[in-house]
Amino acid sequence: MxxxxxxxxxxxxxxxxxxxxxxxxxxxxxxxxxxxxxxxxxxxxxxxxxxxxxxxxxxxxxxxxxxxxxxxxxxxxxxxxxxxxxxxxxxxxxxxxxxxxxxxxxxxxxxxxxxxxxxxxxxxxxxxxxxxxxxxxxxxxxxxxxxxxxxxxxxxxxxxxxxxxxxxxxxxxxxxxxxxxxxxxxxxKAEDFALSHPGGSLGRKLLTHVRDVMRSGDDVPRVQANDGFDRLMREISAKNMGASAVVDADNRVVGIFTDGDLRRRIEDGTDLRNAKAAQLMHSQPRTISSDALAVDAAQLMEQHGITSVLVVDAQAHLVGMVHIRDLMVAKVI
Structure with missing residues (x-):
């Protein structure tokens, strides 16, 4: 049938x-x-x-x-x-x-x-x-x-x-x-909502602080203000963050030198071989507290078109550095 x-x-x-x-x-x-x-x-x-x-x-x-x-x-x-x-x-x-x-x-x-x-x-x-x-x-x-x-x-x-x-x-x-x-x-509040959603994107944004994602200790690229260009470049290359903090003798931040600064110095004909970090750096860099939310660091980077932010304490001592890659790995962005 x-x-x-x-x-x-x-x-x-x-x-x-x-x-x-x-x-x-x-x-x-x-x-x-x-x-x-x-x-x-x-x-x-x-x-x-x-x-x-x-x-x-x-x-x-x-x-x-x-x-x-x-x-x-x-x-x-x-x-x-x-x-x-x-x-x-x-x-x-x-x-x-x-x-x-x-x-x-x-x-x-x-x-x-x-x-x-x-x-x-x-x-x-x-x-x-x-x-x-x-x-x-x-x-x-x-x-x-x-x-x-x-x-x-x-x-x-x-x-x-x-x-x-x-x-x-x-x-x-x-x-x-x-x-x-x-x-x-x-x-x-949104912070209360995040506490019950720690695995979600909102939870990560509202519960993750800069201290949770920043590099610290010897992982932070830094040079003294009177260090030369060769020392500055070795530090940037070794730490692989595309930048280095410039600090004084008391470890207070006085500036930052980035890959972008290097290109600009080459373009304007600066004699890099004999230059000191203090002459090459960008003074008054963007900084953030370790207690700030990581999403605030992301907004700071987006607002100023930068890829890293120095982390400082209340007295401007360098305590860390956060790179955009760190925020991506933590899924903050």
């Missing part, structure tokens, strides 16, 4: 764009409706989370569960201790992760997800406060919750009005709104 060959559906460009735009329009309208109906209940939920001595435990099944994981992650990364517990796993022991000091954010579009509603009596007996995020305002979840955040939508963006689309968009946006309100109330 021959099996009929299956053909790949053909996507009609006009229809696809029309469907996509309608989907976005429906979801935009759902978000606008959500924004208009926010009321004091939102404030109460945010305040309760702010005052919770434990953690915010987010729960949800199916697509609401996926949204719940993201909400928990956003809360945790913006200063509100939170984690996600799968309702099905909770009923088989993971409910022990929830303590009386915690608060539960339960997410269900219908408010009747069995795996979630079956946990409500145990949570209530434990004295755990529950905030519901649901479109079922008369549902079992809504009746058992201490607060109900209305996430109902007029219709799903799915052409069949079946797949969770607009409803999950509303859930996600409301979670972001809660996290943003809490972030603002806590006075959460």
């Amino acid at each position: 021959n099996t009929p060959m299956q053909t790949t559906p053909v996507l009609g460009a006009t229809q696809a764009l029309a469907t996509a735009r309608e989907t976005l329009a429906i979801e935009i309208q759902a978000l606008q409706t959500l924004a208009q109906r926010l009321d004091d209940t939102f404030v109460q939920v945010a305040q309760a989370m702010l005052e919770t001595p434990g953690r915010v435990v987010v729960m949800g099944m199916g697509k609401s569960g996926h949204i719940g994981r993201k909400i928990a992650a956003t809360l945790a990364s913006t200063g509100t201790p939170a984690f996600f517990v799968h309702p099905a796993e909770a009923s088989h022991g993971d409910l022990g992760m929830v303590t009386q000091k915690d608060m539960v954010l339960a997410i269900s579009n219908s408010g009747e997800s069995h795996e979630l509603t079956s946990l409500l009596p145990a949570l209530k007996r434990q004295g755990v406060r529950i905030a519901a995020m649901t479109g079922g305002l008369s549902s079992s979840l809504a009746k058992h919750a201490d607060w109900v955040l209305n996430t109902s939508v007029e219709r799903e963006a799915c052409p069949l009005n079946l797949a969770p689309t607009a409803s999950t968009t509303v859930q996600l946006a409301l979670g972001d709104a809660i996290a943003s309100a809490l972030l603002d109330a806590r006075g959460f």
Whole structure:
């Protein structure tokens, strides 16, 4: 018996764009409706989370569960201790992760997800406060919750009005709104965000200091102001940084000599063989403190078109040198 060959559906460009735009329009309208109906209940939920001595435990099944994981992650990364517990796993022991000091954010579009509603009596007996995020305002979840955040939508963006689309968009946006309100109330700053994202680019930029990336000790090219051109060039070549600091007898920075300075001196006909470092150097070089952020050193280099910056202490003593390559290796830039 021959099996009929299956053909790949053909996507009609006009229809696809029309469907996509309608989907976005429906979801935009759902978000606008959500924004208009926010009321004091939102404030109460945010305040309760702010005052919770434990953690915010987010729960949800199916697509609401996926949204719940993201909400928990956003809360945790913006200063509100939170984690996600799968309702099905909770009923088989993971409910022990929830303590009386915690608060539960339960997410269900219908408010009747069995795996979630079956946990409500145990949570209530434990004295755990529950905030519901649901479109079922008369549902079992809504009746058992201490607060109900209305996430109902007029219709799903799915052409069949079946797949969770607009409803999950509303859930996600409301979670972001809660996290943003809490972030603002806590006075959460970019530096705080970086502490919970040490492996990300923002973390590297806000947590990496010049002292973490600079060359120090014998690795720093330096010469005395009265050293000759040959000593200056040997130091630059040996340390491979394309420049050398020029210091006085007390190791205070008085200048810098770079590969670019060498080209300029050759072009203007300077007698290099008999010249001293003090005559060749560029005085008043760009310097930075070892306590400064490495990203500040990068900005200094970009602003002045240079590839290295001398690191000095409060008395202008040379303590290090940072090259653009060091910043690239540290992934600051």
